[in-house]
Amino acid sequence: MGITRVPGLLYGGDYNPEQWPEHIWRDDARLMAEAGVNLVTVGVFSWARLEPEPGVYRLDGLARVIDLLWEHGVAVDLATATASPPAWFVRAHPEALPVTADGVRLEFGSRQHYCPSSPVFRAATVALTERLAERFAGHPALAMWHISNEYGDHVTECFCEVSAADFRRWLTDRYGDVETLNHAWGTDFWSQRYGSFAQIAPPRAAPGPGNPTQALDWRRFSSDALLACYQAEKDVLDRVSPGVPVTTNFMSMMKALDYWAWAEREDVVSDDAYPDPADPLAHVTAAMNYDLMRSLGRGRPWLLLEQAPSAVSWRDVNIPKTDEQYRLGSLQTVARGADGVMHFQWRASRAGAEKWHSAMLPHAGTASRGWERTLRMGADLKALAPVAGSRTDAQVAIMLDWDSWWAAEFDQEQHPSNLVKVRELIRAWYGTLWAANIACDFVPAGADLGPYKAVLAPNLYLTTAATAAAIRSYVDGGGTFVSGFFSGLVDEHDHLHDGAYPGAFRDLLGLVADEFWPLAAGERAGLRTDDGEHHTGGVWRDWLDTTTAETIASYTDTRLAGRPAVTRNRFGAGTAWYLSTLPDETGLAALLGRALREAGVEPVGDAPAGVELCRRGEHLFVLNHGTEPVEFTVPDGPAHDLLSGEELGGTILLGPADVRCLTPTPPTTPETAP
Template structure:
């Protein structure tokens, strides 16, 4: 498969670096997915007229059009796409051209039935839905690169094309595949990773349960077995799956780069698609883009939205990024698809904008009459231009059209939360000490505490340079390499404040327990190890006596987890009053070098985490700035001014301190800006530094 450039980015050396933003887009991009193939061509003319009325500047096309572009293998029909491109270009609308490889056509599966995805329990998935073929299938890769190459040859220099959009949401709705093609590719990947069977057997600990391998051909995929499958094998298969998907992207990207200098992206699902390690993916795209949909059942979904936006910005290395998809109102695929209330769509859009997005796009432009997503909201809904949604779409487009000066400004954060997909893959496997261990729950809880305190957050990998942050939080770092532990120790020694939660630093990159006790990689930073896990029964709680200062005593309540902690220099800040660790340390603080390492050994809710973080903020020199109700404030920093984005997710009006000029009304803001319930404001502030 060398012609597919399957081993990463080696082919990049033959091409000049691509631009880092879609071509020809000035200001904040606005638009969405457009599927003209679902409509007669006379509707296209109406669509373009309405797009201009709505302020649309870019549309994504072709994402699910493989069967129309290549109706029979090796036969291509581009006439309809030619006409669409000419129409868009004539009307000043830029095109994000998708490669249609997320949904191979019927002829592909009929010709290559063995390229279908096989689930872990052996079910062979059929045609008729969305989703890709086996990512390791040579036939799929050849066909995907084939259609991508033809598109690049034809449209690589077309003046309408602003961006290439490879595939769609890698890892969704399926990611891991257990077919014979994947098994063969997995063995090759393992041979590249370990070299010898002895090294593989050592890494996987195959002496346990008699799993030793004496022949490479006997190594298979971790399909469903009689009991729990080797966790190190499962972890490596998760790594392999991510690698195989990324190989497919790189192959298509390089096929495009052979014929086009237009930047290339693929739409991530940051925080919502666990099978892709976006730290690695972020290095492969020219522009980071993300899809985000609110969880309708979550009454505080705006906090999850902020988390996803901060994570996406972090994957982008702080550079501007694209919101490639979100919804104007309800989606169609959740148990209860709650419609957005008046003003909520714009507030969601500005939440992404405030956290670094320079493009606000939707799925999709015109609501589909047929298919599985016919009840999904759209910019142009079934109710047409007389609808509330349409009025809000056009109003948002007009506002964004006046915000060109925000383009390129950036968000800065003093706090980072550690985020490591490999650790999550490992922690989520079977037979952990408690079913209540949930890495995402802990991250969400710590993030929401910071959100309520008005503290802007980046996300970072445990091995990355953390020196720019005053505080680093490790809510869920189950897998932590020795090198990452040394990195965190150096961070604390240099003056940083680290706050770690329970079940962190437990295993190495092989999912093997670290020698030296639980938490050994964090011993220097935290001044402790854990002798024994003491998880709690369902419904049980423990009480903590908090003694951060001699004059302050607070009782806290935790649940799910406690530890039997052995101190190696740390000071006890809170003690367990009851439970299996009664009388033992519950929260500790370790002075190390110029910084401090905090450890929280039980699950505290969002409110009670505030007690811990209040003292940790003081260590870090951070002053929280909480606001009343559900008010969110984020600052973007430009070359000559700061831009304050204020969002009121509550029902009551609020006054938020600000001084400058309203970007939406042009009014002078003196001392504060009044934001109505459910409203928002954008203020240009003069730089003071």
């Protein structure tokens, strides 16, 4: 069973019928059916049409659209339309417009022009959502609800007085009294003590560096404030339209919002993904983001809710996708756990900021190459219908903690190096796993690590005592933990752990970092491993002294020559590794590969370089991201390719951008033999 009651894999995109005269709607529905579309997202930016004046709701046009779609076998992901308040709302409530840290109130004329803490905004969204739910909850076309759109894309925080009051309430709930807050924020530094919560403001523009713990709490609050907007609408949908799954679209590995907290409130995790066709390694970053989406849903299938069929409209140069890139990238999402491939948008717009954005039905209509691409994808997804609902098992996890990410990158001029970028570090480590075809989950700090043979933390700057204890217990019980640099240093308040660096991980890693020796941009440090290999490292170095750890690689130049660079420590029944630098691609592959082999981690399978292997249940996806044909040996005997319908065995030839989905061929029995 898939993620909605629509059978098989989902296929479609955003549909904005309000942009078109009504006679076009029937053509759209007919063409959707021809293309194999079975789901469209409707109403995302239609608030001004649905409620043209305060308290006046006009839903009949939307009802006609939904009826028409259903007549043609197309279900709807019905949006609550609350991402873009209409002009009448902001003119009646100008105080609901967002304010920047510099005190500038942003105006109407784009989207997401609202203060997340505004009570009048939340009330208006709840009222509209309730009307939509009351009208359409029982409609047979309703497959899913879609709340707002891309939270945090344009406005992640608001610094107005309404937000300031909401922030003070949030702090009161978190700390209880102002003295507890003063301790948590370290306000004796620079005479920042508060006598009451009423004296506290958001971290607005200030003369110099701000308070890092205040900034960390502000990021937590801002994520929570937007989440409260989402939850207010979801409460309505759960009450009025029970049993219909609810989602809101994430934006891949986005820094601004704690997606672990958000995903707990979603029935279906969905993502908007826009890999750059001009980036030759975009598919690796995309795979990382898709694994995160699967992990946010605790392994459940997720939904690609938006992608571009070809070019987007917002890069400096908007390169189109080739037909091969489009197909390969779309099927990669299914290979990585998606139960549907959706797009922005169905019909290309004639006006507005995204009129040059590609669509499933281009400006040229069915005479276009893009339409042929749309038809082919519909056929591919129909062939892959048996994959729906299947899951992926992983032996390796990467720890990703939003609190730590925020703390590590706040006001980096006050940190040892502003070159420590968490997402980039994760991407480098993840790329090693991708190249080796090692399946990977992401986990939050404090997760159950028991199911994994190895847990990687490319950076975990903020490490609570509870998280450190959980990791220690995991390693003590036989697990393998690999830590990157600048980790284990501060607690949940961004206060340094007692004692020498690396704080919470000192005993686990069996070493002491006497001093940080970060590298300048572009600077490389020489490395020599204990088996004689030479590599280089970038971004960071530590002056390390080992206590119980053994040295796996040492520095070969500068003042750190001969000192440990990569270490391994036996701890209980397990092993803890430490990388005090970011090795080059070859070095990282060698060192992480060694740690994972020792942990007993096995890849999905063997394949030539550039060939991606993903297993979902009994289905093995084989994707050739290279520019040349390659040979691939079908594992475990004959298999059926769902995409081509062929029975395959032995060695097969994979062309550039070729994709196979191999399912074991059942043995022939007298009952099944021809």
